[in-house]
Structures are given as C-alpha cells and as structure tokens.
Amino acid sequence: MEEMKVVLATSNRGKVEEIRRILEPFRFEIIVPEEKLRVEEKGNTFLENALIKAKAYFDRFGLPALADDSGLEVEALGGYPGVFSSRFHSLDFGGIEEVRDSEDEANVRKLLRLMKGEKNRRARFVCWVVLYTGYGGVFGYGECRGTIADSPRGEKGFGYDPVFVPEGFSRTMAEIEPEEKDSISHRGKALRNLIRTLERCRI
Amino acid sequence: MEEMKVVLATSNRGKVEEIRRILEPFRFEIIVPEEKLRVEEKGNTFLENALIKAKAYFDRFGLPALADDSGLEVEALGGYPGVFSSRFHSLDFGGIEEVRDSEDEANVRKLLRLMKGEKNRRARFVCWVVLYTGYGGVFGYGECRGTIADSPRGEKGFGYDPVFVPEGFSRTMAEIEPEEKDSISHRGKALRNLIRTLERCRI
Secondary structure, eight states: OOOEEEEEOOOOHHHHHHHHHHHTTSSEEEEOOSSOOOOOOOOSSHHHHHHHHHHHHHHHHSSOEEEEEEEEEEGGGTTTBGGGGGGGGGOSTTOOOOOSSOHHHHHHHHHHHHHTTOSOOEEEEEEEEEEEOSSEEEEEEEEEEEEEOSSOOOSSSOTTGGGEEETTOSSOGGGSOHHHHHHHSHHHHHHHHHHHHHHHTOO | OOOEEEEEOOOOHHHHHHHHHHHTTSSEEEEOOSSOOOOOOOOSSHHHHHHHHHHHHHHHHSSOEEEEEEEEEEGGGTTTBGGGGGGGGGOSTTOOOOOSSOHHHHHHHHHHHHHTTOSOOEEEEEEEEEEEOSSEEEEEEEEEEEEEOSSOOOSSSOTTGGGEEETTOSSOGGGSOHHHHHHHSHHHHHHHHHHHHHHHTOO
C-alpha cells in the first residue's frame, strides 16, 4: 500500500518535530511546507481551531492536511490559558506581559506570576488533531494531567514544557527524553487516537 | 470483513429513516436505541453539537456513535435559524411562535412570517455528521443551496423541507422522492463525505 501524503498545517518547529517523531511508525509521507500561512484562529474550541488551520492548508496545497491545536488548562485559573495558550502574554486576562526573549518565555513568566503562592497547581495539557481531506476528516483527542512547577526547569520541548510536571513524574516535561514524552504527552495520545480511529473504522 | 456496529445518536424519526437509507450501501450495522438521551446542545457550531451528541451515545452504549447536526441558514436573516433550527419557534430572535400542531410546523410558520415580502430568498441546508469512536472520530460536511418558498408544499421529508426549494428544482424538498432527495441533500452529502474520508485514509 502506498504511503499517504499529508501536509503539516503548522510552522511551529517544536510541533513539527514532535509530529514527525510520533507518526514515524505509520504510513504517512509528511510534507512540511516552506510557506507559512497566516490563519486566524477564531474558533471557541481547540477542535474548531484545528479544523480552521487544516482547511486553510488543504485549500492552499490540495493535499490532506494535519493540524494540531493544543493548550494548557490550569484549574486555579478557571481553565486559562486554554485556547489562548500561545498568545497568553498578550491577553488582557491577568495583565499583558512584555515579550523579551520569546513568546514562549513571556507566556511562562506570566503563568508563574499568576500562580505565585497558589496552592492548587493542578493543570492539564490538551490536544486536538484534525486530518482534513476536503468536506470531511478525522480527529483525535489527548490530554496529559500534571501540576505547574514553581520555576522553569529543563531545555527540551517547547511552550509550557519547562513548568509542567506530568502526573507520576518529578521532572518537568522539558526534562523528559523525547520518546518518553511522546508516550505520555497530549500530542502523542491525540495522534495515536486519530490513528486508532482509522484502524477501527475500516469499512 | 465484518460489518461495523454503529449506534445512531438521534431519536428524530425523519433523520433515522434518512441515515439508514443513505448508509444502506455501506458495511454498517445500524443500531437505533429505544432509550432517548437528553443531550444539551450547547455548542456554538454544528460540528461541536454533533460531537456532543455522539459522545453522549458512545458513553451510554459503548459503541461507535453517529450523530448529525444540521440546520437551515437563510441569507436575509443573517444565517438564522442556523444552529437553532430545531427550536427556532422558541427563540427570542424574531419573536416566539406558538406550537400548535408540531415544533416543525411552528418553526416553518415563524420562518415564513419573517420572510414575508423579502426579495432575497437564498438559503442553504447544512449538515455535519460525526462518527465518534472514543477520543477520536470521523466527520463529514454537506450543504444544499436553494431558496425559501412562499408557502409550504409537499408531504415528504421533515423539518423545513416543505419550504425549501433546492437549486435546479421547482419542487420543494418535501415534494421530491426520497432517493432523489438523498442524492442532493446536505445529509446525503455529509454522510458520503464521511465515507469518502475513510476510503481516502486507509493507512
């Protein structure tokens, strides 16, 4: 059977690397376009945002497109930053945070500021992936529960990884080896659940 | 290959009949539960609502669940009734309409009242279907463009069918034979697009 060509609907290098790694065992030929599309993520949910991105790449490149929308939900912040995770620093909620080094760093700094002294540090990473094929598609969901650390630790991963400690671990997500991260991460689970859906629905 | 057992996440008899007919050529064993679940459709989009319904039936019956969320979008009403199509009569928008005979009849009466004298009668039926398999699923989208008639005609179908004239037809959707309706309807297209997605994504 031929490999299925899939264009990745993201230009986030951390996501590209993870998705490539996680899908390695499966029969996809993954294409990462050089052109970065500006897509407005105006949906109210992760699923809607992933669909908006996948559709934009499908329309542009004429190939099945795989998009990911993911974020961090912190219990003590009523689920924030949620769908706003990647632009949390610029959100009025909790006050705007200056970007010095990178957006990731500003987001983490804001989160730690809001969580200072907070006892309830429970949080979860959630991820929705959509493979859009034109008027239809497949999706998968995954989550990873854990707690927010007091300060950033580790150099691996990206986003909020340095301040997220997965359940059953003492290391942060940024201190865990890539393969081990994939086996417990929200993105790893979401992609494997998408694959499982296809395996389950052979008609 | 065995047939795939699928529970229908609807108790709308019109939908059940159509879905059974449209999926007849495919390898599904369709189960219509006697128990009707009360599901609050609190999503902002058809896709979210279909997912909410499919999830509820999956959780209750432990089987892949197929849900449909569909509606009528009228251009002159700014896209209303949209996601509110089935309870349009009870909506503040346009004034509440008394239910005499059935909800369908009250919805149609309200629509015709709001469209009285309106020159722009363009509208479309849209449908999103979701087959949820637990942490993942498949979806399909379909639409059918047409115009709103001046008065109801025809006894077939359900919902807004008696006042919807599909493009290229002079008959309303309720005057068209079932098989012909399926070949042009939003629901027919959405279900066939779901099937096509599965056929395209054999990995």
